[in-house]
Amino acid sequence: MTGVKELLQEKDHVFLDFDGPVCDVFARLPASEVADRLKRLIEPEVIASADPFDVLRYAASCGPNAAHVVERQLNRFEGEAVALISPAPGIAEVLREWRAQGFTVTIVSNNSVDAIRSFLGLHELAVHIRGISARTTSDPALLKPGPALLDAAVKALATSPGQCVMVGDSAADILAARSAGVASIALAKTPSKRKALAALDPDALVTDLADLRLAP
Ligand SMILES: [Mg+2]
Structure with a gap:
């Protein structure tokens, strides 16, 4: 596995999973x-x-x-x-830094595009986000671990998969990235997640959002 900062620096576009890295969607409504x-x-x-x-x-x-x-x-x-939850601690700082350093950030999520848009707007995070590639239909084949949401994000940016990196906290993120030809960074906050995600051989693995900051 490569160092996460080196990996990020090779890319132009970050694809960020929503549930986990940005917030804990079902923290209050289980x-x-x-x-x-x-x-x-x-x-x-x-x-x-x-x-x-x-x-x-x-x-x-x-x-x-x-x-x-x-x-x-x-x-x-x-x-x-x-509507019941707050952003993950530190996510606003990470997003601000990425944007300042010239990355685009696209939310790539199995959650509904409506819920994501309303959350980002409510917490003033939308300004950091270039696009949202998320659930708009009832067809599960279009969700992660399939590549469709990542393919759509690549297309919307008029870029190539090699310029993008997916950051996510579940197996589906790593598998979807691999199918789309996009590099992956696993965010594994617990030892059990670390073990499960490392077994999928992501390009890098971090244990905390702060590890995704590029500033010294
Ligand atoms: Mg997740």
């Missing part, structure tokens, strides 16, 4: 509660997972109508969830 509410929309409720995105994937396997209903509600719950 993901398990959201998953339970979504499961009530599906007949029969056979899915055990407490992850709202697993419920969406399951709904999509039932058919496009079920997926649409679940995705719309998930969008609403994400909006509720992000």
Whole structure:
């Protein structure tokens, strides 16, 4: 694995995951509660997972109508969830520094574009963000770990994958980056995440947002 600063300095564009690096989306309205509410929309409720995105994937396997209903509600719950939380400590400073050093930052996230836009606006972070490539449809195939959101971000910037780096805190971020031909930096704040993400061989791994700062 390369040093994170060297890796960043080789790139022009940062793709930043939302849930984790920017904020903890389901800190106040728990993901398990959201998953339970979504499961009530599906007949029969056979899915055990407490992850709202697993419920969406399951709904999509039932058919496009079920997926649409679940995705719309998930969008609403994400909006509720992000209204209750604050930005991750230190993220504003990192974003400000990246922008000052000439990087563009695009949020690349499986969360709904509406929830992300409202959160960034509310906390005055939008000024640092060039674009948002996030969920706009109920098709889970278009979400990470697939490359579609990263491909769209590359296209929107009229650049090439080699000029971009994805920063994220889950396996899906590292896998999506690899499929899109984009370098990856894993953000692993706990020992268990560190172990899980290191096993996926990201280009770099950091344990804290502050490690992503370039200033001495
Ligand atoms: Mg995340």
